[in-house]
Amino acid sequence: MATNSALLAIIGDEDTVTGFLLAGVGNVDLRRKTNYLIVDDKTSVKTIEEAFKEFTAREDIAIILISQYVANMIRFVVDQFNKPLPAILEIPSKDHPYDPSQDSILARVKHMFSSDPSGPSSRY
């Protein structure tokens, strides 16, 4: 992070994105490029995938928030991405309850914990 201040990017359904934009996360740069993507029924997987790749490639984005059901649509791309920066966060959305087992990071956390007796009881 050269500028030492970075943006958050959001990929999610309309409500989630609206909420975060209301909080002041949204950004539109000079070329009218946004740091968010609203996914609805008409959005193709290809569009999401391209947006995700663009966000991960951008220098000024440190965290990408992605609705879990959207992440599931492009799971292979999300799993492929293994750099520490930007951080990919899968968030629950209103219509889709959160399932921790699908989260690629949390799956690893759980996997680590399964060998640790002090962890949650979900042992395999």
Add this chain to the structure above:
Amino acid sequence: MSGQGQRLNVVPTVTVLGVVKARLIGATKGHQLLKKKSDALTVQFRQILKRIVQAKETMGDSLKASSFSLTEAKYTAGDSIKYVVLENVGSATVKVRAKQDNVAGVKLPKFEYFTEAGETKNDLTGLARGGQQIQLCRSSFIKAVEVLVELASLQTSFLTLDEAIKTTNRRVNALENVVKPKLENTISYIKGELDELEREEFFRLKKIQGFKRREVEKQMLLNKKHAEVAALKQTASLNGGRGQSDNNLLQLEADADEDIIF
């Protein structure tokens, strides 16, 4: 040799032995240090794991609350509110700053969220109706962002640490299972070779000693014989007679004996 592949290819000399010993000491020290580093990282890692699980739970709750408050806002302000919000996006006011934490030489990125001073266009959103709900919704989403940023930095630390621990453990294992045995084997090989050389040398010296002693004895025997013969000749030539020669011979033998003892 059985462990041919398990040792360095060196010339077995005392100098090389010293060098290899120094390397073994270095490897041992490095192994100890790396082990410590790995332990420190693992401790940190465990803490982060616990905090990630907690933060994920908090995130679920806060996002649920935010969604609910958004629904409330929509109910009071009307569904069209989202278009206003979407249209009013300018430059971001909520941003993150990246800091770096240092754990045992591993740099962990740490995010810090901050709001940039500046008026948001959303301040006036919902002025007509439902303004309070919208502001509530806004603050609940800001809270959610706070949690998410925290979670993001934990997650990034998690990934970085995971990688660092893997690398460190690989190094520890390499030192323990490859480098150290190799050096130890080399040392024992050099020691064996040096012992062998010493034995050879010792044997050679012994052999030479024995050879020399035999030579000396042979020489002495020869000298004695010469002396006897010379004495005999002398007495024979002096007296000329046979009667006394026996006596002289005895005398001579005594003398010769004395010589040997001497």
